[in-house]
Amino acid sequence: MKLLIDEREDTYLVFEGKDFHTKYGFVKADDLKNAKPGDMVESNMGRRFHVIEPDVSDFMRKAMRGPQAVMQKDAAIIAGYACLRSGSRVVEAGAGSGVLSIYLSYVIYPEKLVSYEIREDFAEIAKANFSKYKIENVELKLKDIYEGIDEKELDAVVLDLTEPWKAVEHARKALKVGGYLISYSPSINQSRQLAEKLSGFRYETFECILRNWKEESMRPDTRMIGHTGFITVARILSR
Ligand code: SAH
Numbered sequence: 618m619k620l621l622i623d624e625r626e627d628t629y630l631v632f633e634g635k636d637f638h639t640k641y642g643f644v645k646a647d648d649l650k651n652a653k654p655g656d657m658v659e660s661n662m663g664r665r666f667h668v669i670e671p672d673v674s675d676f677m678r679k680a681m682r683g684p685q686a687v688m689q690k691d692a693a694i695i696a697g698y699a700c701l702r703s704g705s706r707v708v709e710a711g712a713g714s715g716v717l718s719i720y721l722s723y724v725i726y727p728e729k730l731v732s733y734e735i736r737e738d739f740a741e742i743a744k745a746n747f748s749k750y751k752i753e754n755v756e757l758k759l760k761d762i763y764e765g766i767d768e769k770e771l772d773a774v775v776l777d778l779t780e781p782w783k784a785v786e787h788a789r790k791a792l793k794v795g796g797y798l799i800s801y802s803p804s805i806n807q808s809r810q811l812a813e814k815l816s817g818f819r820y821e822t823f824e825c826i827l828r829n830w831k832e833e834s835m836r837p838d839t840r841m842i843g844h845t846g847f848i849t850v851a852r853i854l855s856r
Pocket of ligand 1: 684685686687710712713714715716717733735736739762763778779
């Protein structure tokens with residue numbers, strides 16, 4: 618797998634063994650195979666592309682979408698506030714398109730991320746993304762997390778689903794003391810209902826509003842993403 622970047626900074630994830638076709642002509646499979654990070658390849662129409670190794674941010678951006686996926690800014694905050702690192706034990710629900718799973722499994726590698734999903738069609742999308750990007754440390758369970766969490770002594774339970782409060786008692790049993798329950802919800806009403814169940818946790822809710830700047834004009838970008846979701850970070854103090 619390689620990432621090509623053209624002069625307009627458009628990016629293309631390309632897989633070995635095939636010619637790469639764009640509206641700017643095609644790059645030969647052999648040229649792609651021989652290209653090393655830092656090289657440039659050229660299409661038959663003279664379009665030039667930088668070649669680098671793709672990373673987790675490219676996989677998140679390029680992943681197939683089913684339900685609304687978490688953005689990298691929120692995924693990074695979730696992993697950061699849950700203090701995840703290599704080896705952390707994490708259960709996530711629901712997998713959805715698997716975009717947040719891609720990030721969490723990257724952070725906790727080589728530990729396996731356990732991801733619950735109730736909808737078979739979404740689980741298929743997530744699975745297709747994991748296999749396309751060769752992500753092997755996700756165990757996808759076709760299960761309703763409101764019915765219980767099989768795993769124990771977890772460092773974190775991460776929720777991105779409509780009724781997170783229904784998973785709190787299960788998370789309470791599954792987390793190690795001091796572990797984190799993190800929930801991502803588009804509506805503050807969901808965060809509020811969740812908070813009502815969080816006795817025994819220390820918690821806070823916030824959102825991340827990210828504003829890009831145009832360095833040339835020394836002004837913020839005119840357009841921005843106004844809202845994605847509220848993040849509740851809850852740490853269990855005792856059982
Ligand atoms: N974070 C995901 C998107 C999740 S969308 C991403 O970045 O791609 C929410 C998902 O939760 C949906 O796929 C939905 O089917 C699933 N879901 C809803 N309730 C659930 C439950 N009780 N148990 C497991 N999954 C659930």
